[in-house]
Amino acid sequence: MNRKERSELAEWAAVHALKCGADQSDAVVSTGRETEIEVRGGKTDKLAEATRQNLSLTLYVRGRYSSQSTNDLRKRELQAFIRDAVASTSLLSPDPNRMLPDPKFYPKGAPPDLQIRDPKFEAVDPAARIRLAAGAEAAAMGQSGRIISATASYSDSCWETSRCHSTGFSGEREQTDFWISAEVTLEDPAGGRPEDWASAGSRFFSELPSPESVGIEAARRALAKLGQRKIDSGKYVMLVENRAVRRVLSVLTQAMTAQSVNQKSSFLDGMIGKPVASGLLTMTDDPLIPKGFGSRWFDGEGLAAVKRTVIEAGVLQGYYIDTYYGRKMGWDPNSGSVSNLVFKPGERTLEGMIRSVQRGILVNGFIGGNSNPTTGDFSFGIMGGLIENGAVTQAVNEMNITGNAKTLWMNLSEIGSDPYPYSGWRTPSMRFEDVQFSGL
Numbered sequence: 001m002n003r004k005e006r007s008e009l010a011e012w013a014a015v016h017a018l019k020c021g022a023d024q025s026d027a028v029v030s031t032g033r034e035t036e037i038e039v040r041g042g043k044t045d046k047l048a049e050a051t052r053q054n055l056s057l058t059l060y061v062r063g064r065y066s067s068q069s070t071n072d073l074r075k076r077e078l079q080a081f082i083r084d085a086v087a088s089t090s091l092l093s094p095d096p097n098r099m100l101p102d103p104k105f106y107p108k109g110a111p112p113d114l115q116i117r118d119p120k121f122e123a124v125d126p127a128a129r130i131r132l133a134a135g136a137e138a139a140a141m142g143q144s145g146r147i148i149s150a151t152a153s154y155s156d157s158c159w160e161t162s163r164c165h166s167t168g169f170s171g172e173r174e175q176t177d178f179w180i181s182a183e184v185t186l187e188d189p190a191g192g193r194p195e196d197w198a199s200a201g202s203r204f205f206s207e208l209p210s211p212e213s214v215g216i217e218a219a220r221r222a223l224a225k226l227g228q229r230k231i232d233s234g235k236y237v238m239l240v241e242n243r244a245v246r247r248v249l250s251v252l253t254q255a256m257t258a259q260s261v262n263q264k265s266s267f268l269d270g271m272i273g274k275p276v277a278s279g280l281l282t283m284t285d286d287p288l289i290p291k292g293f294g295s296r297w298f299d300g301e302g303l304a305a306v307k308r309t310v311i312e313a314g315v316l317q318g319y320y321i322d323t324y325y326g327r328k329m330g331w332d333p334n335s336g337s338v339s340n341l342v343f344k345p346g347e348r349t350l351e352g353m354i355r356s357v358q359r360g361i362l363v364n365g366f367i368g369g370n371s372n373p374t375t376g377d378f379s380f381g382i383m384g385g386l387i388e389n390g391a392v393t394q395a396v397n398e399m400n401i402t403g404n405a406k407t408l409w410m411n412l413s414e415i416g417s418d419p420y421p422y423s424g425w426r427t428p429s430m431r432f433e434d435v436q437f438s439g440l
Contacts, residue, residue, distance in 0.1 A: 001031050001053065001073075003172060006162035009055070013078060014164045017059055020086040024100045025166045026058040026302070029073070032159040039133040040151045047130075061086055063094035097327040100302075105323075105333055106169040107304035111297040115290045117174040118204045121158045129154050132211045136182045139215030144186070144223055148193070152182040152215060156205070169302045177293075178205050182218035186226065194225035194395075196365075201422050203291045221364070224385065228395035230439040231386055237360030238401065238435040239353055239387070242420040245427035247366040247380060251405040252276070253338060254373040256310065258325035267376035267406065268316060276316045277409035280346070283311040287339035294340040294424025303335050314409075340424045346415040350429040353416055355390040361399075361437060362387055369400070376405035382437075399439040408432055 001009075010027045017025035031053045038046035055078065056069040066089040070081050136152035161173045181199035188194055198217035200209045240248060252268075260266035268276060287296045287305035296305050301323055309317050321329070322336025354362065362384045369380030379402045385392035416429035 001029075003160065003162065003174075006031065006160065007164070007170065007172065009073065009075075010162040010164040011170065012075070013055060013057060013082060014166045016079065016082050017057065017086060018166055020083045021090065022059045022061050022086050022166075024060040026100060026163070028056040028161060028163045030054045030056070030159060030161045032157060034155070034157040035129060036153065036155045037129050037133045038151060038153045039130070039137045040149065042134070042137070044130060044133075045151070046153075057082065057085055059086055059089045060099055061089040063096055063098070064089050064092040065095060065098035066092060097324055099323070099327075100165055100167050101323045101333060103168050105303050106165075107171070107298050111171070112288060113290075114288065114292070114295045114297065116176070116203050116292070116295050117158070118176040118178075118206075120205060121156070121176045124156065124205050129156070132180055132208070135211035136180055136215035136218075139212040140182045140184050140219045141215075143216060143219035146186045146188075146223070146226070147219060148185045148187050150182060150184045150215070150218070152180070152211070154211075155179045155181075163298075163302060165302055169298075171298050171302065173296065173298075176203055176205075178202050178208050180208060180211050180214045182215045184218045184222040186222050188226050188228075190227060190229075192228065194222055194228060196221035196225060199422060201293070203293075224392075225383070225395045225397070228383070228397040230398050231394065231396055233437060233439045235434045236437050237357050237387075238432045238437075239350070239357065239360060239362045240430050240432070241350060241362065241364040241384075242416065242418050242427050242429045243423075244363055244365055245420075245430055246423070246425050248378075248405075248408065249341075249425070249427060251371045251373070251376065251378055252311075252409065253320075254371070255376070255405075256316070256319050257336060258319050258321040258329055258331060259336065260373055261319060262325050262328055265374045267374060268319075271316045272318060274316060275314045275410075276406070277311060277314040278412035279314040280344075280412055280415050281311055281314050281409065282309065282344035284309045284342045285339055286342050287335075289340050289342070292340040292424060293422075294338065296339055299335040299337060299339075301333070301336070303333055305339060306334065308334065338424070340426065342426050343415060343419065343428055345417045345419065345428055347417055348414070349418050350416055353414060353429060353431055354387055354392065357387045357431075358389060360387045361385070361396065361435075362392055363401075367397075371405070378403060378405060378408075396439070399437050402436050402438065408435065411435070
């Protein structure tokens with residue numbers, strides 16, 4: 001199904017819903033293709049390819065609301081599907097705040113070229129996909145005789161979506177993703193089985209890093225865990241590696257939604273214009289970054305994507321507000337979800353930050369745990385390494401960090417110059433003071 005056919009079908013479905021009795025409708029037609037390859041022990045262990053198509057329909061019927069979907073895109077079958085969907089929606093309890101966004105919040109003008117679809121996606125050689133996974137696996141296995149097993153994978157996807165609102169908005173989104181990853185398991189002389197992973201991705205096939213670099217990085221990370229153990233409990237300087245920062249940052253972002261504020265489950269309620277973190281933290285939500293993993297012209301409701309600063313020098317500037325909770329709170333919507341997060345960087349890489357620590361713990365991963373967005377309390381399992389006199393001297397695991405996000409983010413004392421490149425959350429490494437670790 002090409003773009004014209006998808007767009008016409010979405011418009012037809014939105015209009016047909018009105019003919020069946022809906023007051024408003026939002027139709028989304030999506031088509032996609034996904035490939036996944038896995039190599040283990042030098043052999044292709046998994047080779048899967050799937051194509052999908054779907055129509056999602058959001059209906060507003062006399063104050064009632066529902067979302068329904070089908071993968072049968074034949075118009076004859078869709079007529080019955082839409083008719084029944086409208087009828088079933090009319091039986092639900094009414095909610096006056098459920099409706100499509102005001103058209104003034106839709107994007108205007110021509111969409112920017114966000115460069116998130118590789119025009120050569122269809123030309124990728126199937127044999128090249130297998131070679132990439134095999135290259136990562138072979139590189140990982142070649143790093144040490146202590147490696148018991150390595151599994152490497154290659155995946156890609158292409159999704160094309162047409163959206164049509166009965167209130168006048170229509171938009172297209174086409175995106176591709178390409179990923180290489182590797183997982184490594186070691187034999188530890190102490191009897192453990194440490195393991196770790198690495199992955200790298202891109203919007204364009206030609207911009208993927210070498211598979212060997214991914215396999216070598218996975219092995220390096222796993223080898224750094226040899227001899228891991230608990231150390232004494234206490235308060236330490238905590239360095240969090242860039243790819244792991246998302247876990248502690250999510251305690252903040254969960255509390256930054258209008259939904260959380262409305263439901264009285266946000267420790268940031270009433271904090272707009274007030275400090276919520278160290279003055280070092282400036283965080284911008286930028287949906288218009290070329291090739292960004294979170295880039296978009298409009299969000300999942302059709303709201304225009306706009307760059308905005310959400311925390312500036314530690315001060316909260318606003319919440320993530322969708323249409324529904326915006327209406328309930330009397331606020332204009334600006335999107336209820338994160339796109340690309342960009343941070344004001346510091347001056348040092350993680351290696352430079354490590355050299356400045358006399359005694360602390362480097363956290364390069366989290367295991368389990370939980371957080372409470374109402375209070376900000378958290379408890380996370382961690383893995384990483386003990387830092388002594390500017391160097392990592394001992395791998396650590398089976399330890400927890402506990403505390404409250406209000407204190408943790410006020411104790412942010414340094415931000416690195418190394419934003420994580422393989423996520424829409426471009427988090428740099430960060431240093432926090434006086435973090436409570438539970439171990440021996």
